[in-house]
Amino acid sequence: MNLSTAQPMPDSLLAQARAGDRNAFATLVRAHQGSVFSIGLRMLSRRDAAEDLAQDVFLQLYRKLDSIESLEHLGFWLRRVAANLAIDWLRRLPYSATRPLDEGAEVAAQETEQDPLMSRELVRLLGELPPHPRAVMLLRYQEDRDVAEIAAMLDMPVNTVKSHIKRSLTALRGQMIGAKLVVEDSP
């Protein structure tokens, strides 16, 4: 489900889910499963691990529905839990267990791929970032969250978030230019 074109959900959906309406809960899941799964996929670089992570996140949500205050809070909560859980899992897994994505493993939500090689290389390079900068970059550029939100989600200072973004952009862009996938613009 493409979140950007999704119909806005009624606020009552959350209340219905809290009251035990499973259909309402399933609707909430479908609205956010793409984002949560994608965070897992790009953090852990494995589809099976990403699905396990997404399942864990939504099972936690089911248990903690009463603590979700609004649909906006729900979005914040899901991304926070997904990112932090992925960071925890990465810490426990040996690095060899997180292999780069297979070619073609990612299916873009929208078929606008004019340069799939660049996308694959970008995702591969993203997967080489250490866990925290990787999570910051995903929350920023995949989930379009602002710096303050990311800082709150990952429990880190705002300046640290900014620093992660700045260095990661510099490194990724440099690597892409080096691989001749991005043209270096003249100043």
Added chain:
Amino acid sequence: MNARIGFVIAALMLSGPAWAAAKGQLQIPEFAALAEKANESVTVTLDANLLGMAARFLSNEDPEQAKAKKLVSSLTGIYVRNYSFDSDYAYPKADIEGVRRQLNAPGWSRIVGVVSKKEHSNVEVFILADGNKAQGLAIIASEPREFTIVNIVGNIDLEQLHDLEGNFGVPDLDIETPQKPAAKPPAAARPSAAEKTK
């Protein structure tokens, strides 16, 4: 004066004050009032005991934490004060000067000092050298809306510091060790994304 009291005082003076800091450790204020004014602050005070405790909970499998574990194994203290403000120079420079004056003491050397009038920032890096090792590292960074004091105490192996550079985004400052020639990395050999980004 009671002779016995005088003797005790003299003995105390000879043995040094009870609050004497470890070699390489600076007296850094808590800056409690500044923390109230700051919109963001980081205050870390880890003595040897807490460092040991912290190291036990670092993962050997996370490269970042593994390097941190190795570095702190020979340290006896890490002290950080970092404050960000909403307006320029909301912090009193006198407090920073008080810390900087301690770095005039024998043994401390300033290895980096950069003043940028354009950015209005000032960054200084000091080490308390002892042969190939440093007993202390201090960083004082003042920017219009942020100031930072870092003090690391203990046997800081400069080679390990080189190793740390490139991780956490720490750059290679080309810190020269007295006995070895400077090892400048070739310009083309930039750190990989995994090492540089942090």
Added chain:
Amino acid sequence: MNENPTNHFEEELRRRLRPVEAPEGFTDRLMAALPAQQKPVVVPFTPRVARPFSAARQFGMPAALAASLMVAVLLGVQVSKDRAHDEEVARVEEQKGIAASRELMQALRVTSQKLDLAYEAVNSPPAAGDEENRS
């Protein structure tokens, strides 16, 4: 981060990092894994009058044996309390250690940021009016 080439790159990142679809059937599998909703079971409560040593008398147990059993139970309770206390202490220590490790990583990150600031200032070409000195 306000330079144009970086802005273009950021836009590329946003475009190429759009969320992907979850695997087919994900929601169905999740819903199947949810705990079944259960109605609370109401158990009628019948208060019992407690009579000391009634079990011993009922089964013809000698009083001394009953007393020994009682002591053993009480000791077991005490051991259990001590264990609970030790576990609580260990839990508090673990929390302290985890908090200290987080502070340590934060301290090292701040240190690296400031060293990076020095690095950038040292390695950037000096602008007009800048001073640069390296001891």
